[in-house]
Amino acid sequence: MFTTLRRQAGTGLAVLIVFTVLCGLVYPLLVWGVSRIPGLSATAEGQGPVPVVAVDPVAADAAADPYFHTRPSVASLPASGGSNKAQDSVDLLTVVSQRRALIAQREDVAPAAVPADAVAASASGLDPDISPGYAALQTVRVVRVTGLSENRVQQLVADATDGRILGFLGEPTVNVPELNAAIAAATTSRQE
Amino acid sequence: MNDTLAGLLQVALLLVLLAACRAPLGDWMATVFTTQRHWRVEALIYRVVRVDPSSGQRWPVYAAGVLGFSFVSIVLLYLLQRLQPLLPASFDRGSVGPATAFNTAISFVTNTNWQSYVPEQTLGNTVQMAGLTVQNVLSAAVGIAVAVALVRGFVASNTDRIGNFWVDLTRAVVRIMLPFAFVAAVLLLVMGVTMSLRSGADVGGTTFPLAPTASQEAVKQLGTNGGGIFNANSAHPFENPNALSNLFEIFLMLVIPVSLTRTFGTMVGNRRQGSVLLAVMGGLWAIMLTLAWLAETHPTGAAGIAAGAMEGKETRFGIPSSILFGVSTTGTSTGAVNSLHDSWSGGAGGVTLLDMLLGEVAPGGVGAGLYGLLVLAIIAVFLAGLMVGRTPEYLGKKLGRREVTAAAVSILVMPTVVLVGAGLAIALPGTLDALNNDSAHGFSEVLYAYASAANNNGSAFAGMTVTSDFFQSTLGIAMLLGRFVPILAVLALAGSLARQRRVETDPGTLATDKPLFGVLVAGTVVLVAALTFFPALALGPIAEALA
Numbered sequence: 120m121f122t123t124l125r126r127q128a129g130t131g132l133a134v135l136i137v138f139t140v141l142c143g144l145v146y147p148l149l150v151w152g153v154s155r156i157p158g159l160s161a162t163a164e165g166q167g168p169v170p171v172v173a174v175d176p177v178a179a180d181a182a183a184d185p186y187f188h189t190r191p192s193v194a195s196l197p198a199s200g201g202s203n204k205a206q207d208s209v210d211l212l213t214v215v216s217q218r219r220a221l222i223a224q225r226e227d228v229a230p231a232a233v234p235a236d237a238v239a240a241s242a243s244g245l246d247p248d249i250s251p252g253y254a255a256l257q258t259v260r261v262v263r264v265t266g267l268s269e270n271r272v273q274q275l276v277a278d279a280t281d282g283r284i285l286g287f288l289g290e291p292t293v294n295v296p297e298l299n300a301a302i303a304a305a306t307t308s309r310q311e
Numbered sequence: 312m313n314d315t316l317a318g319l320l321q322v323a324l325l326l327v328l329l330a331a332c333r334a335p336l337g338d339w340m341a342t343v344f345t346t347q348r349h350w351r352v353e354a355l356i357y358r359v360v361r362v363d364p365s366s367g368q369r370w371p372v373y374a375a376g377v378l379g380f381s382f383v384s385i386v387l388l389y390l391l392q393r394l395q396p397l398l399p400a401s402f403d404r405g406s407v408g409p410a411t412a413f414n415t416a417i418s419f420v421t422n423t424n425w426q427s428y429v430p431e432q433t434l435g436n437t438v439q440m441a442g443l444t445v446q447n448v449l450s451a452a453v454g455i456a457v458a459v460a461l462v463r464g465f466v467a468s469n470t471d472r473i474g475n476f477w478v479d480l481t482r483a484v485v486r487i488m489l490p491f492a493f494v495a496a497v498l499l500l501v502m503g504v505t506m507s508l509r510s511g512a513d514v515g516g517t518t519f520p521l522a523p524t525a526s527q528e529a530v531k532q533l534g535t536n537g538g539g540i541f542n543a544n545s546a547h548p549f550e551n552p553n554a555l556s557n558l559f560e561i562f563l564m565l566v567i568p569v570s571l572t573r574t575f576g577t578m579v580g581n582r583r584q585g586s587v588l589l590a591v592m593g594g595l596w597a598i599m600l601t602l603a604w605l606a607e608t609h610p611t612g613a614a615g616i617a618a619g620a621m622e623g624k625e626t627r628f629g630i631p632s633s634i635l636f637g638v639s640t641t642g643t644s645t646g647a648v649n650s651l652h653d654s655w656s657g658g659a660g661g662v663t664l665l666d667m668l669l670g671e672v673a674p675g676g677v678g679a680g681l682y683g684l685l686v687l688a689i690i691a692v693f694l695a696g697l698m699v700g701r702t703p704e705y706l707g708k709k710l711g712r713r714e715v716t717a718a719a720v721s722i723l724v725m726p727t728v729v730l731v732g733a734g735l736a737i738a739l740p741g742t743l744d745a746l747n748n749d750s751a752h753g754f755s756e757v758l759y760a761y762a763s764a765a766n767n768n769g770s771a772f773a774g775m776t777v778t779s780d781f782f783q784s785t786l787g788i789a790m791l792l793g794r795f796v797p798i799l800a801v802l803a804l805a806g807s808l809a810r811q812r813r814v815e816t817d818p819g820t821l822a823t824d825k826p827l828f829g830v831l832v833a834g835t836v837v838l839v840a841a842l843t844f845f846p847a848l849a850l851g852p853i854a855e856a857l858a
Contacts, residue, residue, distance in 0.1 A: 123372055127476075128379030133360040134477060135383055135449075138484060142448040143441035146489055147526035150496040154506035154525065162503045162552075165512035165521055171503070171548035174517050190626065197511075197519045198429050199543035201623045203653035203774025205660075205752040206615025207855060215617045235619020236626055242546035242650050245519070248626035287317040288324075289554020290629035296515050 169279075170296040173247035184225065185264045185302065187249070187257050189295045190236055191218055194244025201242045215239065226256055248292035251280055265306045275301045318631030321558060322600070325635070328562050329569050336566065337573020337585070343486045344459045344479060345578065353481050360477070367472030370806030373460060374799055376476035377453060381420050381795070384446060388416035391442040392434075401435030402510040410783035417787045419443055421794035422450035422676060424531070424538030424646055424769035425786060427777045431520035431541050436508055439540060444527045448492065451534025451567075452483035454678025457798050458571060461682050462578050464805030465706045469812050473805045487567075488534060495563055496529035502556040504528055505549040524549055532563035535676040537646030537769045545636065545649040546625050554627055557649060561636050564645045568592070568674040571681040579706055583824035588684050590829045592642075592674035595836065599666050599673060600638045606658030607634055611856060615656050623651030634659065637770075641666035644676030646769025653747065653756065653772040660752075660772070661852025664759050667766045668848075669840045670725060676767065682801045684832070688823070689718040689804075691835040695821050704820055707813035714807055721800035725765045726843040728789045732761035733847065739781065747774025751858065755851035760786060765793035 154163035161167060174196060178184035194200040204211035218238040223230040234252040254276050262269045279298035282291050349357070349364055357364045368376070391398070392407035392415060407415070411428050418425045419442070428434075434443070456479035463473050500506055507521040522540040528550055531538060541547040551557050569589065576585025607630050610620045624633050633650035640647050641663040652663050666673060672684040689705055693715050696703030703710040710718075736742050736757050746753040756772040763770055764786040771777075777786065822828060 120371070120375075123375045124379055126379075127372065127375040128383055130360055130362060130477060131376065131380035132383045134356075134362075134380065134480065135387060137356055137359060138449060139387075139441055139445050142484065142489065142530075143445040146448075146493065147440045147444055147523050149493065150500070150526035150529075151506055151508060151523060153497050154500050159500050163500060163506040163525070164509065165505050165507065165514055165519060165549060167503060167552075170514050171552045172514055172519050174515065194543075195429075197517055198431050199541050199547045200429070201543065201546070201651045201654065203651050203747050203772070204614065204622060205653060205748040205774075205855070206610050206612030206618075206620070206622070206656045207750075207752060207858060208612070208614050208748050211614035211622060211654075212617060215614055215622075219617070235621045239618035239621035240623070242623045242625050242648075243541075243543035243548060245543070245548060246625050246627075247548065250626060283312070283317055284554045287312060287320040288558055289627050289632050292627050 169294050170247055172245040173296045174245070176299060183264050185261060185306070187254060187261060187295050187298050187302070190246050190249060191238070191240040192244035193240045196244065199243045199245055201244055202240050226260055228256065232256065247294055247296055249295055251291050251293055254280070254293040254298070261302060265302060267302070267305055267309065271305060272302070275305060314629070314631065318604070318635075321631065322635060325558060325562060329565055332566050333570045333573050336570040338577055340455075340487060340570065340574040341577040343482050350485060353485055356481055357477070362475070362477040364475060364478045366475060368475050369471045370473050370802045373473055373476045374802045377457065377798055377802070378795065380480070381453065384420045384449065385416045388419060388442050388446060389413060391438050392416065395435060395438055398435065398437040400437050400508065404433055404435050407433060410780050411778070414783040414787045417790050418769065419446040419536070419538060420450055421767050421790045422454060422534070422536060422644060422679070423764060423767040423790045423794070424536045425764055425771065425790065426538055426769070427783060429542045430539060431522065436523055439527065440523055443538060444530060447527060447530040447534050447536045447538070448484055448488045451530070451536065451677040452480050452488055454676055455483040455487065455571070456480050456678070457801055458678035458681040461685055461801050461805045462575050464808035465579055465708060467809040470809050471806065473802070473809050488530065492526075492530040492533050495533055496525045498559065499525045499528055499556060502559065503552040504556060519549070521549070528560070529563065531647060532560045532645065533567065535564050535568065535643045535645040537640060539647065545647045546651070551649055554632055557628060557632055557636065560647070561639050564643045564647070565639055565674060567677045568643055568680040571678065575681060581824055584706065587824055587826070587829045587832070588681070588688065590826070591684065591833045591836070592672060592680070594829075594833055595669065595673035596638065596642050599642060599662050600635065603638050603659040603662040604631065604634050606656050606662065606856065610656040611658070611858065612656060620656060623654030625650065637663055638666060640770055641768060642671065642673035642675070644671045644679055644767050646763065648770050651773060652770060653774045657752070657852050657855030657858070660755065661848065661856060663770070664755065664762055664852055665840070665848065667762045667768050668729070668844045669836055670722065671766050671768065672836060679767065683797070686718045686721045686801065686804070687836050687839070688832050689714065690722065690839070691828070691832045692821060692823065693718070694835065695831060701819065704814060704816070705823060707816065708808045708811050709814060714804055717800045717804040717807070721797040721804070722839060724796040725793055728765040728792050729758070729761045730847065732765070732785055732789050733758045736761070736782070736785065741779065741781070745776040745779065745782070747776070751851055751854040755855065758847055758851050761789055764789035767794050
């Protein structure tokens, strides 16, 4: 029995070495080679046409905050992660209430008007997207602070919005870094 | 379009894709494991490792192959992690501690992919590629080999040979896992998944860790492995950037387990036998999906309601795409996550737990799902035989004492390990400090951990801190027992089935290719799990959902 096991383990070691080369070097490096094709290489390096990861921007002056904000993150950035708090967690309820109050104050709206994604931390902690509802909520403040017209800002929000893929996959999203870059560009060109 | 309709259309598209692939892939796999012809690259491998591909093995030798191979795999993976500072492209991420390295080596070799470390801060490219990607392929191939050996036991007659493990393993890697993983990886690249040998990328002024993602993501899903190359797993935008990649990743984890039912039907010469098993898997999956969806869209916890059940979910996925992923990942033995199960509602989180405790047969892991359900089908035939008082037969083989004993051992290991492990952990004073949540949900975290380990799933109620030596070692042992005891029992079963001559069916034989048998098997699956786990579930998710 032990002789059989030892002999089979010996064969196993040889097989493992062969497959480590095949599956651990040849296969991933082939895929990496494909990823060097122009058109794929930028997203492969995390540099897509729009950022797919984001950290919430911090305004220099909280009273004149020109940014659209991402969802809360509890990750130890830049590593990814979420809170793992349960839906009956008292801690989570406290945190969510605090976030709701802060956002309501920042946007000058009633706490009940703050949408769910604004007060809930994402799973990755790097989520670049917010719901169209949360973007709409922040539009009023961004219009006031940047001096851009409401139509202009709404247009930029619409440009940064993606509907469901094929009309039914996933959820509608607004990409925050893309939107903030567009707002910054519009603000600069207006001032010049 | 309203949310429910969009979600249902997504499920429909997934089912269409799976239905389209099942017959061609299932029949391809049947050909792979029955043909006499070797590919040139395979012949070369056999020569290098000095294996005679034409020699069949008795079941103890086949089993020794599985165990010996898995043992050296664990040792190599442990050493790679411990010696990481000496390896190239490790980005100064240091040597992995002994307890974590032990747990991780077992975890990836047993197809569990439980992770007690933060990958993007712990592992460099060499360990990821030469260690983890390799085991993502190989542990899946081992699962397929064992399932095929069991099916051969039914097909063969009057022989003590059940195939050659090294041939089955090599073919599973060369003809199934690697080519399909390569195609899947390229499609993931097109969908926007990252693939980099650099340590990080500057996005908007912050440097985010990068990794050789696409190649590992493809095989992580296709092989029902589930170990993320990033901490947030498939919730990380670099691993799963949009709803299309998300649907594709769900498809990848289901396609081989679903297609193996066709392989089984084709190999035993009656495709309806495979269709019945598929119906059981699909029926359970659909029930779990419905329950979880209902629970998550009607949360009961105050915090869950306040946060609209969005805590721990990504905006681009929302509730339906997160639920679809979560039910599929726990119904297979994948354990990848695109949302945090710990933050799901009591009811929906309980469904993911139950999905694993059913023995992961909805539709189960690569290979493990098929042999797991075949074992439960044997129990179902045995129960039916007891009712009418005749010797039970399945696929022309009599199920005597040896066969039923092997089947019983195979299904009893997991509940034993889960209940003893969780019971022991909860009795220890230190455990309460490791929990991330209070009361019933805290208990669910512990139960989930042992259910995930013993079923080789690998998903987690991840708030719990599992880095203590106690958890690292007991969860490691749970993974070993949950993987290899059933495999040994299944191979013994294959051996004793192969030795029998086929018996002729008569009008009194239970028809195992009819819907009624499907109902009997599904009933057996649910009954075994319900009787074993109801008390534990009542203390955890059920208490939480009713609170």
